[in-house]
Amino acid sequence: MTDVATELLTVDLTVNGERVERAVQPRISLADFLRDELQLTGTKLGCEHGVCGACTVIVDGAAVRSCLMLAVQAGGCDVRTVESLASGPQLSPLQEAFHRHHALQCGFCTGGVLMTATALLHHNPSAGKDEIREALSANLCRCTGYQTIIDAIAEVADGGLRAMAAGLAEVPRPGARP
Amino acid sequence: MQDVLPVLNPQLVGARVPRVEDPRLLTGRGRYIADISLPGMLHAAFVRSTFAHGKIRSVDTAEAKALPGVHAVWTGADVTPLTAGIPGGLQIEEMKATVQPAVASDYVRYIGEAVAVVVADSRHVAEDAAALIAVDVEPLPPVLDAEAAAAGGDVANEDIPDNLVLARDFAQGDADAAFASAAVTVSGRFRTGRTAAIPMETRGVIAQYEWTTQQLTVWSSTQIPHFFRSMIAAFIGMPEHAVEMIAPDVGGGFGQKCHLFPEELVIPLLARELGRPVKWIEDRVENLATGTHAKQQLNEMEIAFDDGGKIVGLRQHVVGDGGAYNCFPWTALVEPMAAAGTVTSVYHIENVKTRFAAVLTNKVPIGACRGIGWQAPQIARENLLDQGARKLGLSPFELRKRNVVKPEQFPYTAATGLRFAEGSYLESIEALEQAIDYEEFRARQKRERDQGRYLGLGISVFNEITGLGTIAAYATGFPVTSHDSSTVRMEPSGKVTVFTSLTSQGQGHQTTLAQIAADALGVALEDVVVRSGDSRQAYGLGTWGSRAAVIGSGSILRAAEPIRRKLLQTAGHLLEASEDDLVLANGRIEVQGSPDKGMAVGDVAGVIYFAAHVRPPGMDPTLESTAAYDPSEEVWANGAHAAIVEVDTETGLVSIERFVAVEDCGTMINPTIVEGQLRGGITQAIGAAFLEEMTYDEHGQLLTSTFMDYLIPTASEAPEVEIIHIETPAKTTAGGVKGMGESAMIAAPAALVNAVNDALEPFGAFLTDVPLTPDRVLSAIPPRSA
Numbered sequence: 001m002t003d004v005a006t007e008l009l010t011v012d013l014t015v016n017g018e019r020v021e022r023a024v025q026p027r028i029s030l031a032d033f034l035r036d037e038l039q040l041t042g043t044k045l046g047c048e049h050g051v052c053g054a055c056t057v058i059v060d061g062a063a064v065r066s067c068l069m070l071a072v073q074a075g076g077c078d079v080r081t082v083e084s085l086a087s088g089p090q091l092s093p094l095q096e097a098f099h100r101h102h103a104l105q106c107g108f109c110t111g112g113v114l115m116t117a118t119a120l121l122h123h124n125p126s127a128g129k130d131e132i133r134e135a136l137s138a139n140l141c142r143c144t145g146y147q148t149i150i151d152a153i154a155e156v157a158d159g160g161l162r163a164m165a166a167g168l169a170e171v172p173r174p175g176a177r178p
Numbered sequence: 179m180q181d182v183l184p185v186l187n188p189q190l191v192g193a194r195v196p197r198v199e200d201p202r203l204l205t206g207r208g209r210y211i212a213d214i215s216l217p218g219m220l221h222a223a224f225v226r227s228t229f230a231h232g233k234i235r236s237v238d239t240a241e242a243k244a245l246p247g248v249h250a251v252w253t254g255a256d257v258t259p260l261t262a263g264i265p266g267g268l269q270i271e272e273m274k275a276t277v278q279p280a281v282a283s284d285y286v287r288y289i290g291e292a293v294a295v296v297v298a299d300s301r302h303v304a305e306d307a308a309a310l311i312a313v314d315v316e317p318l319p320p321v322l323d324a325e326a327a328a329a330g331g332d333v334a335n336e337d338i339p340d341n342l343v344l345a346r347d348f349a350q351g352d353a354d355a356a357f358a359s360a361a362v363t364v365s366g367r368f369r370t371g372r373t374a375a376i377p378m379e380t381r382g383v384i385a386q387y388e389w390t391t392q393q394l395t396v397w398s399s400t401q402i403p404h405f406f407r408s409m410i411a412a413f414i415g416m417p418e419h420a421v422e423m424i425a426p427d428v429g430g431g432f433g434q435k436c437h438l439f440p441e442e443l444v445i446p447l448l449a450r451e452l453g454r455p456v457k458w459i460e461d462r463v464e465n466l467a468t469g470t471h472a473k474q475q476l477n478e479m480e481i482a483f484d485d486g487g488k489i490v491g492l493r494q495h496v497v498g499d500g501g502a503y504n505c506f507p508w509t510a511l512v513e514p515m516a517a518a519g520t521v522t523s524v525y526h527i528e529n530v531k532t533r534f535a536a537v538l539t540n541k542v543p544i545g546a547c548r549g550i551g552w553q554a555p556q557i558a559r560e561n562l563l564d565q566g567a568r569k570l571g572l573s574p575f576e577l578r579k580r581n582v583v584k585p586e587q588f589p590y591t592a593a594t595g596l597r598f599a600e601g602s603y604l605e606s607i608e609a610l611e612q613a614i615d616y617e618e619f620r621a622r623q624k625r626e627r628d629q630g631r632y633l634g635l636g637i638s639v640f641n642e643i644t645g646l647g648t649i650a651a652y653a654t655g656f657p658v659t660s661h662d663s664s665t666v667r668m669e670p671s672g673k674v675t676v677f678t679s680l681t682s683q684g685q686g687h688q689t690t691l692a693q694i695a696a697d698a699l700g701v702a703l704e705d706v707v708v709r710s711g712d713s714r715q716a717y718g719l720g721t722w723g724s725r726a727a728v729i730g731s732g733s734i735l736r737a738a739e740p741i742r743r744k745l746l747q748t749a750g751h752l753l754e755a756s757e758d759d760l761v762l763a764n765g766r767i768e769v770q771g772s773p774d775k776g777m778a779v780g781d782v783a784g785v786i787y788f789a790a791h792v793r794p795p796g797m798d799p800t801l802e803s804t805a806a807y808d809p810s811e812e813v814w815a816n817g818a819h820a821a822i823v824e825v826d827t828e829t830g831l832v833s834i835e836r837f838v839a840v841e842d843c844g845t846m847i848n849p850t851i852v853e854g855q856l857r858g859g860i861t862q863a864i865g866a867a868f869l870e871e872m873t874y875d876e877h878g879q880l881l882t883s884t885f886m887d888y889l890i891p892t893a894s895e896a897p898e899v900e901i902i903h904i905e906t907p908a909k910t911t912a913g914g915v916k917g918m919g920e921s922a923m924i925a926a927p928a929a930l931v932n933a934v935n936d937a938l939e940p941f942g943a944f945l946t947d948v949p950l951t952p953d954r955v956l957s958a959i960p961p962r963s964a
Contacts, residue, residue, distance in 0.1 A: 025302070027302065028302075035212075035213075040206070041206065041209075041212075041213040042205070042206015042207065042208075043206070044210070044212075044378075044379070044429070045212065046378045046379065046380070046462065047462040047884070047885050048461055048462060049462065049463075049884055049885065049886070051884070051885035051886060052378060052462075052885060054378060081206065082205065082206035083205065083206045085204075085205070086204075086205050091201060091204060091205070095201075095204040095205070098200070098204055099196055099197070099200045099201070099204060100196065102196070102197065102850045102851070102853075102854050104200060104203055104204065104684075105430075105684035105685065105686065105854060105858065106203075106377070106378065106379070106427075106428065106429045106430040106683055106684025107199070107200075107202075107203025107204070107208050107427065107429065107684065108208075108210065108377075108378040108379040108429025108430060108684075109378045109429075110203055110204060111206045114204070132893075133893045133894060134893075134894070136892075136893040137892040137893045137894045139892075139893075140378060140885070140890060140892065141378065142376055142377060142378050142430050142432065142858070142862065142890065143378075143430055143684045143854070143858045144854060144857060144858050144861075145854075145856075145857030145858045145859075145860060145861035145862075145896050145899065146857075146861065146892075146893040146896040147857050147896060147897075147898055147899065148854065148857065149893070150893065
């Protein structure tokens with residue numbers, strides 16, 4: 001370790017709608033920052049080399065592996081974690097669908113899966129099963145066999161499709177923020 | 179204590195109840211080991227061997243100790259006086275035990291073995307310091323081939339000069355004579371690769387020592403907090419009542435977390451020495467290298483048939499690659515002994531000859547993993563049965579129908595000595611055959627082959643020993659006493675708290691065991707809370723061996739029974755009715771036929787706790803009861819799997835067109851949970867069949883040390899599984915429940931490998947080295963002529 005690694009830099013970002021400013025070592029990953037500095041432990045670390053997807057969060061609208069991003073790189077960004085999905089005790093439609101479909105078992109990968117799905121459905125609210133399967137291939141789950149996760153996301157996507165058809169939902173713009 | 183108790187009033191048992199644990203886990207509010215933070219907590223990092231085998235010359239820690247923020251650096255020399263390590267052995271004649279050091283002090287015996295540990299203010303500083311430690315090792319020849327090592331030669335572990343933990347022969351009937359007179363024989367040398375359980379959450383340990391009371395608390399991502407608390411106390415020399423162990427939310431186990439690991443001794447010792455909480459969270463590279471591996475076996479198998487397709491004999495030779503030490507508590511026998519003991523499975527085979535050897539090598543210890551030693555012989559046997567069917571001109575369904583144990587043969591004792599009370603073997607095969615439409619498939623397969631597309635059908639019929647209690651453990655060769663207990667407490671308001679030693683790693687016990695308890699006491703699901711994972715309550719052996727449904731149900735029903743009796747006695751006293759006329763259901767106790775004459779359960783409980791003047795004279799005012807359960811018989815679930823695959827002969831890739839699973843696990847507590855176990859297990863099996871293999875190079879260096887190299891199935895590989903349920907209630911368990919958590923990892927790999935071999939049949943190929951990676955598949959296909 002060198003001074004460059006341990007000197008503190010100030011990072012200023014928005015996390016789950018709240019402005020956050022902290023002095024951190026530049027080597028701290030966004031995942032460690034969320035977990036250790038902000039106590040947002042819903043973001044999990046399953047491999048710390050960018051494969052398993054348990055640490056997926058949404059940064060400026062895109063699903064991002066927070067273990068591969070440094071906290072200081074998130075300066076000025078809008079970061080959303082799994083803790084942002086429910087409104088108080090009210091689960092989001094996606095979380096409700098996961099509950100109905102038994103789309104989680106141990107729950108360790110679930111936060112990352114939900115954030116991948118949230119980003120997908122934001123950009124493509126009527127995503128079909130093949131698109132869901134492809135997006136979900138970024139997240140490893142060892143318990144469920146994925147099928148019920150795909151079913152849960154597809155159910156919400158079907159809802160999105162119907163809402164768009166009925167003119168209740170806006171047709172999304174690519175790159176828009178959730 | 180083996181009373182068989184029915185679920186008297188099944189309202190919730192059998193229902194697709196959504197899981198009560200979900201809201202917490204869906205909102206990121208689960209509390210796994212890495213999420214726990216204690217005041218004053220320090221962080222540990224291990225220095226691990228980069229040699230597969232060698233003698234430690236020196237470990238230089240001076241630079242690491244000097245780094246600001248470092249609180250302790252320990253090597254084997256510091257740890258050895260505090261603990262002798264983990265003794266791995268079973269009370270089996272001629273079996274050799276090993277001792278796995280907590281931190282290596284003289285020899286290193288596998289890549290990843292701990293040689294030093296650093297404790298610092300932060301994980302980052304601990305890792306910085308670990309990088310400053312210089313380990314000087316004199317390399318020794320690594321022993322990497324278990325088959326060769328079984329014959330002697332270089333030694334993997336200096337304590338076991340012949341490399342053999344145990345070799346054992348077994349024979350029943352006269353297999354050699356059966357082979358001599360057989361009409362058809364088939365044989366194969368099957369090698370199943372070294373895999374790993376790969377829970378998405380790695381391991382982790384936190385320990386806190388309170389010097390004023392000499393109390394040690396250990397948090398660990400473990401499946402077995404109660405028994406391991408006893409073992410930690412013994413191995414580090416502390417009184418048992420001064421040690422408690424807590425398993426918080428655990429992010430998957432699949433058997434890997436039912437071992438006691440060196441870190442579970444080292445971290446508590448550090449916490450005691452430093453007087454501050456110490457936390458160690460395993461990283462993925464460590465997990466792949468040191469978190470126990472699984473499954474590696476050689477199965478040489480031969481099956482003999484008469485001209486009617488009846489199996490007349492089976493011979494098997496198993497070699498298990500155990501790694502450098504016996505894992506605790508299962509030992510290196512967890513694969514090969516299980517493989518030999520259950521090889522006849524669902525089939526009636528009178529002449530059996532088996533030999534197994536458990537061999538030490540310079541690799542990480544082999545451990546328990548979903549389906550343990552049963553997966554490998556299942557692959558061998560089921561593939562050979564299909565070879566036999568081809569030679570005999572029979573369908574694979576028909577061949578199996580002629581050989582499974584028939585309904586009229588139950589109760590049945592196998593040549594291996596295993597006993598089966600019941601089993602829907604024939605029914606399972608018939609259900610599977612109907613789902614597949616065999617004749618239609620063969621016609622389609624032929625049409626497609628003519629078009630250059632190679633489809634294959636593979637089936638696999640299985641049984642699974644579940645609810646593993648003492649009798650089942652001994653029957654399979656493991657001399658282990660195996661029971662668990664639950665405490666059921668009805669609170670004064672009629673709400674119910676259950677404490678159980680059956681921990682959950684995602685199986686949903688907070689829901690399924692609450693379903694059992696609610697029905698036992700006639701209350702609603704939301705009136706029950708299930709707590710587990712804490713050695714301060716209800717002792718037991720923990721979750722493994724597809725035990726929790728059976729033993730959880732049994733212990734809860736047995737514990738609830740005296741409470742139910744007391745409620746009825748009190749209600750009878752208050753309502754002036756005979757207990758025999760009372761019905762306990764829907765939160766009320768009513769006189770049968772007179773629903774107006776009744777009381778809420780909570781009112782009865784309140785009377786017992788708080789109304790001394792009206793409760794039955796002499797009644798003890800408690801509603802708490804603890805009971806253990808240990809099934810009185812072996813409990814076998816069964817079923818049958820079928821896979822239809824297509825093999826791409828250009829790339830060697832296999833795609834799964836259909837997967838059908840027939841499962842009979844007796845009374846289902848919650849079919850949704852059963853199906854979740856099946857889908858997850860089948861997907862894990864796809865990894866075992868096609869993707870997953872821990873690979874060591876010729877120096878014993880682990881090549882699959884990241885998720886870039888060790889591939890587990892993603893959503894892209896997972897099929898839509900079709901599930902068919904059969905429910906044959908167990909005759910001998912509480913509620914008729916059987917376990918099923920491992921069934922897919924026993925049955926599905928065999929079906930998948932079988933399907934590929936069926937697809938490649940036109941090429942005369944018969945693949946026996948698993949996983950069937952693209953290069954292995956391609957090697958079986960002759961290059962196309964230009």
